[in-house]
Structure formats: C-alpha cells, structure tokens
C-alpha cells in the first residue's frame with residue numbers, strides 16, 4: 001500500500017456518507033499540484049475508530065486533517081482525532097474549516113487530540129505545515145505551546161482560484177474507495193437537522209459529485225454562516241469569486257471519465273448569470289445530468305440553457321418565505337438576497353415546467369419557518385403558495401413531501417443572527433463549542449434538548465417546530 005503524507009477524514013453524518021467538503025477537494029488539488037500525495041477518506045460506519053485505525057495502517061500518513069467546516073460534525077471530529085492519536089500518537093492532527101476557525105480556542109481547550117487549527121483559507125498553511133510541522137512558522141494557525149493558547153493572525157487568504165483542480169484524472173488517487181463512494185447514496189445536505197419528528201436528509205443521486213465553481217458570497221442572509229458577514233470574519237474575504245470556466249470544465253471531464261453522471265452545482269453569489277450561461281454551454285458537450293442550486297431566482301434564459309445543456313436536470317430554489325412582505329422587509333434591511341415577487345417566482349416555475357416536465361426534470365422548493373419577523377399570516381402565505389405549487393406543477397415533484405420543504409430556522413455559527421440575536425428579537429440556546437458538541441452527541445440518541453438552538457422572544461422553539469410539522473402534514477395531505 002502507498003505511503004502518503006496526508007490523509008483527510010471527512011466525518012460521517014450518522015451512519016451515512018456525507019458529501020466531501022469543498023475545502024478538502026480544493027486542498028487535495030493544491031497539495032497534488034505541489035507534489036504532495038494525499039487521500040480523502042469519507043467515513044460512514046458506526047465503527048469510526050476501527051476505520052480510522054485501518055486507514056492509518058493502510059496509508060501511514062504523517063498528518064491527519066479532519067474537516068470541521070459544518071458545525072454538525074462537532075462530536076465526530078473529536079472522536080476521529082482521538083482515534084488517530086490512539087492509533088499513532090506521532091501523527092499530527094490538524095482541523096480546519098468554518099466552524100474550526102470560529103471555535104478555535106474553545107476546541108483546543110476541549111481536547112488535546114487536536115494539534116493545530118488552520119483558520120480561514122488552508123491551502124498554503126497546510127502545505128507549509130506538512131513541510132515544517134512547526135505551527136509557529138505557519139500563517140493562520142492556532143495551537144497550544146506549553147499549555148498556553150497561541151493564535152496567529154489570519155494573514156493568508158486565497159486571492160485567485162486559477163489553476164486549481166478539484167478532481168483528478170484517477171479519482172481513486174484522490175478519494176479512497178472512490179467506486180463505493182460514488183455509487184452509494186449520500187446525505188446531500190451539509191447540515192441535516194433532527195427536529196423531533198422531522199429529519200432533513202436530502203440524498204444525492206447515486207453518481208453525483210460536486211463541481212467546484214467558486215467560493216464566497218456577496219449576500220448576507222441573516223441565518224447563514226457563509227454570508228458576506230460570516231465569510232468576512234472567518235476568511236477575511238467579503239466578496240465571492242469564480243474559478244475560470246476552462247478549469248471547471250476540465251474537472252467536469254475528469255469526473256465524467258471517473259463515472260460521475262450528475263454534476264452538483266451550488267453557487268450563485270451574484271445576480272448576474274453570464275458566467276453560468278457560458279459554463280453550461282461548454283458543459284453541454286459532456287451530455288451529463290445536473291443538480292443546480294441558483295441562489296437567486298433563475299431567469300428564463302438560464303432555465304432554457306440548463307434544459308438544453310444537460311441530459312436531465314434538477315433545480316432547487318430557495319425563496320425562504322412565501323410572504324412577499326417578509327422577504328421585502330429582510331431584503332430592505334440587508335438580511336436576505338435579492339428580492340423577487342411571487343409572480344416572478346411562479347413565472348420561473350412555469351418555465352421549468354415548460355422545458356422540464358416532459359423529460360422528468362425535478363424541482364425542489366425550500367422555505368423556512370420561524371424567520372425573524374415572520375408572522376402567522378406570513379407563514380400561512382408560505383403554506384398557501386407551496387400547496388398551489390404542488391397542485392399546479394405536480395410532474396415537477398415526484399415526492400412532494402421531500403421536495404417542497406419548510407425547515408425550521410436553526411442557529412448557525414457566525415450568521416448575523418448568531419452575532420446579533422437581539423437585532424432579530426431572538427435568543428440563542430447554544431453558544432459554545434461544548435454546546436454544539438453535546439447537541440451533536442445527542443443527535444445519535446435522538447434526545448435533543450434544543451433542536452434549533454435558538455428561539456424568538458415572541459415565538460418559542462417548540463412553536464417553530466410545530467409550524468414545520470404542520471407544514472409537512474399539510475403538504476402531504478394537499
């Protein structure tokens with residue numbers, strides 16, 4: 001078996017594979033370009049410890065990196081780090097990602113199994129750390145020295161995404177057990193949430209893989225940790241940027257050659273769609289399927305292009321509320337993406353039905369309940385709009401209860417709501433890394449004290465969950 005320098009562990013979501021974080025795809029490509037071999041191991045078992053030990057013996061790495069981008073992995077990352085150290089205490093354990101940066105000091109106080117946290121962008125810092133293994137000399141690090149917490153400032157950030165790859169000619173050399181990974185259904189949502197009777201777990205198509213198009217966001221949705229505010233604080237970057245189209249197309253070709261049939265594209269930080277019009281044109285030569293998540297309302301042009309460029313398509317739109325009043329209010333106050341009317345939304349859905357219904361194309365609609373300033377009337381408008389969508393466009397929803405969703409708002413670290421709850425008339429029920437660790441641990445038993453982690457001063461956590469349950473039942477019976 002090959003000896004590789006670095007192993008990347010992607011934590012499991014319950015007993016299932018999650019999706020590989022964008023950071024790992026980018027890091028492994030960056031290291032390869034710099035002559036460093038690595039492997040991404042996606043964990044899925046109940047027996048995390050055994051799998052970690054097996055993979056350490058198989059690859060003999062010097063460094064084990066664990067993704068702690070999504071807070072949902074707070075419990076798993078500690079379990080994986082402990083398993084690495086138990087197998088070989090000489091291996092350095094490094095974590096990185098959004099949540100690692102946010103909680104960096106608290107994590108190092110919580111466990112001694114993690115040696116270094118790389119904050120913000122990790123490409124150059126991880127490369128330098130593999131070389132020297134001295135965190136003192138590396139940008140963006142936090143670590144303990146003689147028991148004292150050391151936090152170096154975030155002085156490195158990526159300024160360009162040119163000449164990167166997030167795929168490989170032979171995906172087996174990038175992702176361990178690639179065949180098994182790509183043919184197994186995975187949990188697509190980055191943060192599935194268990195809210196008593198509701199578990200959001202949207203599964204991938206069997207041979208779907210993420211197409212890395214860009215990073216960052218120019219919008220500032222109040223519930224989102226990856227918003228402009230969150231990204232400015234975590235990555236010291238307030239704007240989004242794209243990868244060159246040629247690089248993205250090269251990745252898509254490599255993915256297709258490795259058995260990928262559907263590309264998952266989840267990016268849209270600007271209102272301008274010109275990048276996607278060009279990209280879809282180029283990708284049309286590949287005859288693949290696509291799952292596309294535009295972050296704004298897709299225009300008729302982009303919907304037409306999508307239908308012509310791909311063998312089949314699924315599109316996911318997130319109006320978040322069916323109430324125009326609420327959406328407008330949030331937008332005007334800078335806490336939601338671009339405003340569009342329900343009439344325009346219906347026109348887009350009409351267009352999707354026109355070009356996609358006969359080909360079996362599918363639509364997902366995502367709404368939320370418990371948003372700041374949402375009234376009972378706003379919620380009823382969301383429900384009314386959703387039911388009318390279900391009835392009018394039934395061919396677009398093979399499983400309407402899974403595809404027309406209203407999820408209860410939950411707390412995400414570094415979102416505007418997390419940072420300034422009082423501005424939104426809200427109260428946090430989780431704050432520290434330990435709170436998130438215990439929440440994730442409780443997900444295993446299903447006995448979760450605070451499924452959402454926040455509540456409004458005028459609407460309790462229990463009442464928000466009741467709204468979500470009511471919505472689900474109403475969609476099912478409509």
Ligand code: SF4
Nearest residue numbers: 217219221224227295
């Ligand atoms: S559009 Fe909104 S929800 Fe999506 S990444 Fe940007 S801030 Fe977050």
